[in-house]
Amino acid sequence: MNNEYAISVKNVGKTYRSRDGQENTVLKGLDFHVGSGQFVSIVGQSGSGKTTLLKTISGLQEPTEGEILIKGREISAGLKDIAMVFQSPVLLPWRNNIDNVLLPLEFRNARTPESTAYAQELLEMVGLGGKAEQYSYELSGGMQQRVAICRALVSHPELLLMDEPFGALDAMTRDSMNFEIQRIWQRTGCSVLFVTHSISEAVWLGDRVVVVGDRPGRIVADITVDIPRPRAKEHKFSPAFSEYVTEIESHIGVTAAIS
Numbered sequence: 664m665n666n667e668y669a670i671s672v673k674n675v676g677k678t679y680r681s682r683d684g685q686e687n688t689v690l691k692g693l694d695f696h697v698g699s700g701q702f703v704s705i706v707g708q709s710g711s712g713k714t715t716l717l718k719t720i721s722g723l724q725e726p727t728e729g730e731i732l733i734k735g736r737e738i739s740a741g742l743k744d745i746a747m748v749f750q751s752p753v754l755l756p757w758r759n760n761i762d763n764v765l766l767p768l769e770f771r772n773a774r775t776p777e778s779t780a781y782a783q784e785l786l787e788m789v790g791l792g793g794k795a796e797q798y799s800y801e802l803s804g805g806m807q808q809r810v811a812i813c814r815a816l817v818s819h820p821e822l823l824l825m826d827e828p829f830g831a832l833d834a835m836t837r838d839s840m841n842f843e844i845q846r847i848w849q850r851t852g853c854s855v856l857f858v859t860h861s862i863s864e865a866v867w868l869g870d871r872v873v874v875v876g877d878r879p880g881r882i883v884a885d886i887t888v889d890i891p892r893p894r895a896k897e898h899k900f901s902p903a904f905s906e907y908v909t910e911i912e913s914h915i916g917v918t919a920a921i922s
């Protein structure tokens with residue numbers, strides 16, 4: 664039954680066509696599922712089609728072949744259940760932080776006193792409760808990304824798609840954001856698809872790591888990470904962790920571009 668999955672990707676292909684008629688098949692024959700409440704990391708070489716996959720799952724673009732079901736339904740029927748976080752937070756500078764968080768609800772005319780209270784609660788959950796009235800330019804990059812994550816969560820999405828959300832952050836901030844996203848995920852129970860260039864981040868966060876091979880993008884490995892939760896920093900130094908990293912590196916083939 665498809666209904667038990669948060670996402671079902673069935674034999675999905677995507678071919679871009681340029682204006683002069685050239686075809687570029689970026690994804691071919693992708694088949695995988697994300698269980699309800701699972702955290703699935705996606706890694707792969709640059710250009711292997713990870714962002715294309717996320718955009719296709721989110722409904723921002725259509726697959727050329729195959730189908731994608733969200734909780735057993737066509738994407739068009741499930742869009743309100745999906746939120747996306749990009750590498751750049753893209754906050755509106757003329758709105759304060761809580762108003763940025765509430766933006767998706769305003770678009771739907773669904774801002775209420777309850778949702779405002781929930782937005783404040785989310786900001787508190789990410790340690791920004793005292794900065795609700797401040798503006799994004801008064802925040803660090805890591806803080807801005809936390810506001811963007813709150814904005815994604817404010818509509819209670821069942822599915823959170825994250826495309827290299829911590830790629831622009833320094834190593835220390837990135838580590839603390841990893842803890843934060845693990846905590847948020849455990850608290851909200853949403854399903855997460857998380858694209859990253861960092862194999863160690865993928866292993867540390869994921870219940871599974873899906874490796875996308877390139878030309879055309881296809882799944883070359885789908886590895887279950889059997890490390891207990893909640894995960895702590897020490898897990899990164901365990902032999903099991905290193906084995907997962909080594910195995911994933913071997914599936915990607917070349918590791919030069921991957922940290």
Ligand SMILES: Nc1ncnc2c1ncn2[C@@H]1O[C@H](COP(=O)(O)OP(=O)(O)OP(=O)(O)O)[C@@H](O)[C@H]1O
Pocket residue numbers: 679680687689707708709710711712713714715716
């Ligand atoms: N809208 C588009 N039109 C045409 N080609 C595109 C489009 N978007 C992406 N591509 C091409 O699809 C391929 C895969 O791009 P995509 O951004 O999905 O890869 P990626 O794995 O996310 O890369 P990176 O890790 O560098 O972010 C690239 O060759 C890219 O040029």
